[in-house]
Amino acid sequence: MTRIRKDIAKLNGPWPEELLWYARAVAAMRARPFADRTSWLYFGAIHGFDQNGWIRQNIITAGTAVPPDIEQRNVLNQCQHAGWFFLPWHRGYLAAFEALTADWIAAQGGPDDWALPYWNYLDSQNQDARKIPAEFLADKLPDGTDNPLSAASRGGLQVLGPMPRIGIPDINLDAQSIDIYTAVAPGVLGYGGPVSRFAQQGNSFGGIEANPHGPVHVMIGGVTPTFQPAGWMTDPDYAALDPVFWLHHCNIDRLWEAWLSDPANSQEVSGIWKNGPFPRQFLMPTVSGGIDVFTPGETLPGGPLAPLYDDLEDGTGIVIPAAAGEPEIAMVSSERPGGASREMKSALMGSNTESLEVGDASVSSRVGLRQTKMAEAAFASPAAVDGTHIFLNLEGVRGSVPTGALLVSLAVPSGPGGDREIIELEPVVLFGLGKASSTEGSHAGNGFTVAIDITSAVSRIQADGRTSLDALEVTVAQPKGAESPITVDRISIYRQISD
Amino acid sequence: MSRLAAFAFQLKLSPMPQLLGLSAAAFMVLGLQPASVRISSICGGVSLDYLADILILEALVRSPSALVLDWLIMVLAMMPPLLSLPVSHILRAPAKGYRIGAACLFALGYGLCWLLAGAVLVPLAFVVAAAAPFPLDTVASFAFALVWSASPSAQSARNRCHRLRRISASGLRTLRDCADQGAMTGTACVAACWPWMIVPMTVENLHLTAMAAVTIVLFAERLAPPAKPQWRSPPVWETLAGFSPV
Numbered sequence: 001m002t003r004i005r006k007d008i009a010k011l012n013g014p015w016p017e018e019l020l021w022y023a024r025a026v027a028a029m030r031a032r033p034f035a036d037r038t039s040w041l042y043f044g045a046i047h048g049f050d051q052n053g054w055i056r057q058n059i060i061t062a063g064t065a066v067p068p069d070i071e072q073r074n075v076l077n078q079c080q081h082a083g084w085f086f087l088p089w090h091r092g093y094l095a096a097f098e099a100l101t102a103d104w105i106a107a108q109g110g111p112d113d114w115a116l117p118y119w120n121y122l123d124s125q126n127q128d129a130r131k132i133p134a135e136f137l138a139d140k141l142p143d144g145t146d147n148p149l150s151a152a153s154r155g156g157l158q159v160l161g162p163m164p165r166i167g168i169p170d171i172n173l174d175a176q177s178i179d180i181y182t183a184v185a186p187g188v189l190g191y192g193g194p195v196s197r198f199a200q201q202g203n204s205f206g207g208i209e210a211n212p213h214g215p216v217h218v219m220i221g222g223v224t225p226t227f228q229p230a231g232w233m234t235d236p237d238y239a240a241l242d243p244v245f246w247l248h249h250c251n252i253d254r255l256w257e258a259w260l261s262d263p264a265n266s267q268e269v270s271g272i273w274k275n276g277p278f279p280r281q282f283l284m285p286t287v288s289g290g291i292d293v294f295t296p297g298e299t300l301p302g303g304p305l306a307p308l309y310d311d312l313e314d315g316t317g318i319v320i321p322a323a324a325g326e327p328e329i330a331m332v333s334s335e336r337p338g339g340a341s342r343e344m345k346s347a348l349m350g351s352n353t354e355s356l357e358v359g360d361a362s363v364s365s366r367v368g369l370r371q372t373k374m375a376e377a378a379f380a381s382p383a384a385v386d387g388t389h390i391f392l393n394l395e396g397v398r399g400s401v402p403t404g405a406l407l408v409s410l411a412v413p414s415g416p417g418g419d420r421e422i423i424e425l426e427p428v429v430l431f432g433l434g435k436a437s438s439t440e441g442s443h444a445g446n447g448f449t450v451a452i453d454i455t456s457a458v459s460r461i462q463a464d465g466r467t468s469l470d471a472l473e474v475t476v477a478q479p480k481g482a483e484s485p486i487t488v489d490r491i492s493i494y495r496q497i498s499d
Numbered sequence: 500m501s502r503l504a505a506f507a508f509q510l511k512l513s514p515m516p517q518l519l520g521l522s523a524a525a526f527m528v529l530g531l532q533p534a535s536v537r538i539s540s541i542c543g544g545v546s547l548d549y550l551a552d553i554l555i556l557e558a559l560v561r562s563p564s565a566l567v568l569d570w571l572i573m574v575l576a577m578m579p580p581l582l583s584l585p586v587s588h589i590l591r592a593p594a595k596g597y598r599i600g601a602a603c604l605f606a607l608g609y610g611l612c613w614l615l616a617g618a619v620l621v622p623l624a625f626v627v628a629a630a631a632p633f634p635l636d637t638v639a640s641f642a643f644a645l646v647w648s649a650s651p652s653a654q655s656a657r658n659r660c661h662r663l664r665r666i667s668a669s670g671l672r673t674l675r676d677c678a679d680q681g682a683m684t685g686t687a688c689v690a691a692c693w694p695w696m697i698v699p700m701t702v703e704n705l706h707l708t709a710m711a712a713v714t715i716v717l718f719a720e721r722l723a724p725p726a727k728p729q730w731r732s733p734p735v736w737e738t739l740a741g742f743s744p745v
């Protein structure tokens with residue numbers, strides 16, 4: 001059976017067959033009890049489950065039978081974020097969900113090649129690309145019955161875009177040009193994340209997870225003026241309960257597939273990545289309600305969980321070479337993390353001296369730069385002459401809000417004319433901050449480390465005629481209205497060196 | 500098969516191979532050492548009637564430094580495999596040129612915790628060994644350690660083993676921060692593991708075997724992910740379950 005995932009905008013809408021069947025399948029899954037592994041709630045809880053929170057939001061009642069303890073520990077709360085398993089885990093999660101949905105649809109007499117459609121929100125050729133597909137907003141299905149696709153708690157936008165009041169930047173395809181999957185060296189940004197263990201909230205986002213993944217979640221879910229999640233998509237413990245989650249993640253998955261098909265990019269293929277974490281493993285319900293294991297290696301092109309898409313170019317920022325066939329990436333295996341073909345190194349150029357607490361006022365901190373040859377060289381001829389990147393790192397970012405944001409700006413202590421130039425960087429979205437900072441549950445509690453590419457900002461400073469820099473001033477603030485403080489252990493600047 | 504591979508690859512991730520090497524070297528030193536200077540051999544000879552008597556006096560007055568050394572080598576043999584997270588942190592966070600200093604200061608902070616703990620745990624092991632004949636003392640201390648591992652206090656201590664602190668980029672502060680990280684990890688480690696350290700001290704003849712077994716238990720506990728502090732089955736089962744597919 002070949003399932004080909006298609007762009008929702010290119011289906012025969014409104015209410016194309018594919019979405020009608022999706023809606024019916026969602027309704028059928030919602031009708032099943034939570035403890036049934038093929039139920040909507042069970043699949044949502046595989047991503048994240050907060051029993052008290054679900055009761056508070058009337059998703060379940062205090063009397064609802066929940067899956068047994070051991071199953072909760074092994075199968076629920078499994079989503080992988082802020083680490084190098086983000087992409088493969090979500091790929092396996094989509095595959096299990098799609099298999100289940102497609103099986104039900106075929107059994108009901110629907111098409112037997114039904115595939116999950118994707119929401120191609122960054123397709124520049126489609127004016128309406130950023131609008132939440134109308135089928136997910138309508139109250140009723142064409143036959144007048146309630147629409148399960150709009151039955152979700154949402155408090156954000158109906159058209160994806162920046163949310164300056166709460167510090168959410170616009171979405172973009174910048175990540176698609178990061179050419180190495182794993183951030184092996186400290187302080188740099190990889191496409192897929194840094195080396196990590198089993199981590200529902202790990203330490204640090206890869207480029208694709210930071211944008212567009214995180215911002216889309218918050219744009220749809222929204223946050224209250226005090227930064228509590230306004231809708232399900234903003235909180236990992238609820239996100240997968242929204243039917244639009246699956247179309248969003250299908251597009252993220254497709255962006256990875258497109259990235260994989262570009263031979264210039266180097267995918268992680270080390271044994272430690274391919275075999276997955278230990279002792280917890282990746283488990284998904286089967287169509288018949290059993291449980292199956294999968295490994296990240298199986299999600300690579302050529303593997304049993306590799307998906308097929310109708311198109312990998314529109315809205316992906318990738319141009320597929322004319323002669324490209326199936327990417328051969330999965331065949332190469334390397335001993336060490338970081339890819340077989342390239343080595344990634346970095347050097348710490350400097351850091352601030354104190355940890356910061358960012359409350360409702362902004363906080364500035366001086367990042368002294370070590371006067372080494374390295375620093376001089378980087379600031380004398382910056383800007384990617386040889387693929388060099390400079391990263392600002394916010395390390396050990398902790399806070400109690402489920403999802404937070406930080407506004408970051410750079411300033412040169414004083415310009416040639418004596419005035420200060422301030423460069424605003426893109427705001428940082430901290431999707432899942434609360435979980436990553438919690439020391440009470442299954443998280444290490446070390447918060448996030450965020451790497452921001454400041455190469456072009458440094459070039460701008462250089463263009464002002466500056467020949468050397470001994471410090472940068474970094475200002476960090478929360479958007480107005482944020483109530484609980486966010487702390488930052490260290491602010492540092494790293495230079496990536498590619499061989 | 501793939502579960503074994505997943506486990507084996509964890510052992511290959513730097514700095515785990517170096518830490519395992521350190522542990523193996525310490526085991527070898529203990530293997531080559533004459534048995535008479537071992538804590539476990541003193542434990543083997545002690546009984547309640549003589550508890551405050553010559554054996555201990557002899558141990559503490561005649562060869563306290565040998566006792567301390569034996570204890571520290573024992574810690575060095577058993578603990579390194581548990582430390583890959585904080586060690587990786589203190590090696591990665593500072594600027595180049597600080598790695599050796601960072602490692603030394605971390606070891607100092609960490610070692611100090613166990614040194615202080617030893618001042619309580621070694622005499623405690625004497626008391627346990629004196630209170631009951633072998634193998635009853637071993638069985639009892641093992642049972643206690645197992646119950647401890649299942650307790651919320653132990654879980655909360657294990658959670659703290661994952662905690663990382665700020666490490667300055669350069670200067671003396673880097674060294675101080677690394678010592679602090681060592682002390683922080685050390686405190687959590689002592690709190691999580693202390694009853695387990697008593698178990699091999701009560702075993703005289705198969706001392707090294709007992710130590711190795713406990714090391715494996717502690718390593719398995721360390722591999723288990725953090726969890727809500729509450730009564731639970733000892734985390735070693737969770738890690739063992741990780742070997743079974745599904």
Ligand SMILES: [Cu+2]
Nearest residue numbers: 213217239249
């Ligand atoms: Cu997501």
